[in-house]
Amino acid sequence: MKIDNSPARGTRDLLPGVVAHRDHVLATISEVYRRYGYERIETPALEAITRLTGGEGGENAKLVYQVLKRGLPEQVEAETPLNDLIDLGLRFDLTVPLTRFYGNNQANLPLPFRSFQVGPVWRAERPQKGRYRQFYQCDIDLIGEESVLAEAELIEATTEALAAVGLTDSTVRLSDRRFLSALAQHAGFAEEDWMPFFITLDKLDKIGWDGVRAELIEKRGLPESAVKTALDGIERLRDLPASKVAESLTDVVPNLDEQVVSDLATTAASLERLDGIEWAFDPTLVRGMGYYTGQIFEVSHPSTTSSLAGGGRYDKLVGRSLGKDVPACGFSIGFERIVDLLEQKLDRPKTAVLYESDVPVPDALAAARRLRAEHGEVSAIKRSGKFPAQLKRLEEWGFTAFAHLRADGESEVRQLR
Template identity: 35%
Template structure:
């Protein structure tokens, strides 16, 4: 009976599974509170103009639009693709937080540390382990530029996964300014940054050859695409790393980003995080347009999904 199916990419949770989900969510909230974060909730729907233009071209395509049918009269509900929607389901919890700060920021002490655990919606074609409706467990800090913020968020993530009993996980780190420096060193124009990052962000899902072809199809010269794909495989123990650092130092953006990454790694060591649980990864891009500094993403090999969390 197809009429009884849930919409594609959405799920029911029966009691046995819900007990596990509630245990996990309460554990996560407990760690957030321990690190000094305060709770926040926002509506499932936002005004379309609040969400529009915040996620980049790829993300924009995945937003569910909503219309207030009470304002449409008695005519059949037909919509043009060009018709501007009134409302949209939230794509994530970060842009709604920005809207909250614009409205109420003057009332909140800074730095404002908040956590938010609510569902979000993305209208894509979900692969294995991914869904159109899912719960985000989100934390953000507003009003501080200290790199302790990044280290604290990563340390809190580490504590959550440890408490939930995951022995094998890795937090990947990179920096948007390092990526910008890489783009500059291969001779590309800054206007091509979004194109490059959108493609590189797919390296955990697609083989490098397909990513190279996508870059070329979007106007990136073959030599530059090949060099970018070579660079993102480098790490501090690689023989070519010193040459990469020398090249990157010619870009103010790249030099700044690498210095901040170095400081964050030192802070994680000071927090006592096991080195096996975090690593620098130049292939990490995170496709959303609002990232400007350090970025990070968590993978659990046994989970058989691309990532279980990320931010920046």
């Protein structure tokens, strides 16, 4: 049988230059988060399938890669339920594993706890440009902080991290799941219809207003009067100046809790003190995950129609592991997206020690060792072929300089570019 050597569909091999670029971006982001006190943790790729499909992952829970139990026979009886064959799945984000981590380890963690995670996640997406089945996420979370200090700090740290890698002039879009729930209630939706309403509204950028109306009324069968009231209210709240948001919210949604308006005002006041950051209230912002309970936010940038980062408050999710609710808020950077946006220009000196065949290996290694003290990244490479052709290959491989080592002694370092 011929073996297929291509990567799995929706995944990629990454060449050294690409990995170096990704490492540079990650190191820059990590340094910013470290200055804010966020501590790096790691969680397993595999989680219990019951946790991953427990209803809090929104649409992404439908994209879980499920893992068969160990020890199953080669054939199973017909009509065997799928749930009897599966016990684990690959994580589709880093938030659900974090809440289990915190539930298991909270006795040994500070309060509040500032968490930083980066790692691969998996979703059974339909592969297309910019969407992969395996990709990296980069998350910070603040657990145990009740006030909107959490939201404001997460947004400040993340926009600073994006600016540090070169993505300035970003815009923060704010909303609140409590606002959306109050809007749905005011419009006349039954409570069991709130989530279908949110899920459909979240597709606005893909299917437009006509598509949202058609799906809510024709596909989901929601009352036309309720749909009209909700969408009319959203239209009235779009593109408002910051000074008009609080007043307009209470006009459009009279049943909205005053705390929601106060929290949004506090977050906005914090953002207004940041240089280079614009913010706007966006009533169409939903975020796909089902676990959000309060403010939600995304960061947009002129260079792309997709968001660069997104997150929100999820006060009920930790309680699934701990048995009691713990306030929590998180922000996830779209790592793959920003890496693709940034030019791969790394000012990284890289020197080759080209040693002739009559030079003993210990001498070649010693020469490379001496040069590392001054030139950083140095590799010993045996001379082969025509000299100009080998120098050209070195440039293609990312080397910026070389030293020609002969048996009678080592030459000085020369630049390739």
